[in-house]
Ligand SMILES: O=P(O)(O)OC[C@H]1O[C@](O)(COP(=O)(O)O)[C@@H](O)[C@@H]1O
């Protein structure tokens with residue numbers, strides 16, 4: 392029924408009304424992020440029709456070859472969010488250092504950190520990709536924030552969300568009052584509330600991990616996956632299914648929709664490169680952990696709650712094990728057994 396549609400803006404305003412401190416700043420910021428994701432969705436949708444597939448022949452701070460859409464999505468996020476006066480600075484996977492709000496634009500009280508295109512290795516093969524974002528408060532009285540001002544534990548996030556550019560374009564977000572999903576109606580250009588109060592079942596029979604790293608895994612992870620693969624014939628006494636999309640956004644969305652466990656653990660290969668994991672704390676692990684916990688799931692490094700971690704670098708990498716509570720707890724238990 393057309394007249395009963397709730398747009399994402401209406402939903403956020405209603406949510407903000409519950410907290411008397413709301414000034415409209417947050418709603419304004421979210422609207423700018425929503426606009427950016429609509430533009431990126433349009434670009435992903437059109438693909439080679441507008442020549443945006445393929446590599447950009449440049450590398451980001453992670454040493455990864457950037458896709459054209461990595462750079463385009465990054466620019467769209469910057470341009471859409473820099474002008475309105477809600478932000479003091481931004482941080483992105485695709486930029487070495489933070490992005491201060493340009494002179495001439497008003498500064499605001501929030502910090503925005505994002506992964507402009509997640510799963511970018513799937514862009515050229517037409518598999519779901521996404522955008523992940525996290526909103527933090529800028530320290531009071533600081534006119535020009537530094538990278539250090541972004542290094543706040545995940546528990547201090549004001550909002551976390553992602554856009555998923557898949558068969559349909561969706562946006563899922565939390566402000567600490569549960570998790571809700573919105574589907575983009577491209578005819579009216581609005582994200583409409585379609586998935587109210589998303590929750591993750593505590594149990595699951597589905598795991599997601601890049602099995603090609605098997606020989607590099609630590610014993611607790613190898614034990615957990617061995618038992619899943621042994622299924623009925625092993626100690627778990629039941630069969631498990633496996634999925635791996637290679638887009639964290641798509642994995643988390645599947646888990647929010649039907650449960651599951653997603654793992655990108657630390658391994659010997661990553662350690663040998665001096666990395667603390669594959670995925671980035673500030674704009675992948677923290678926002679996804681806030682969403683997963685708000686949906687009743689759990690998120691850990693295997694040894695610590697991700698949201699409690701004190702970040703030490705804007706591009707810090709961490710192990711990620713998240714999803715259905717009882718399975719994540721089991722993996723954490725295997726780590727503590729040593
Ligand atoms: O290539 P792998 O080992 O399968 O890793 C896939 C993982 O890397 C990522 O693509 C990293 O994110 P980016 O694409 O934003 O760099 C995750 O989305 C995904 O979960």
Ligand SMILES: [Mg+2]
Pocket residue numbers: 506508509510639675
């Ligand atoms: Mg990513």
Ligand SMILES: [Mg+2]
Pocket residue numbers: 461484506507508509510511
């Ligand atoms: Mg990315």
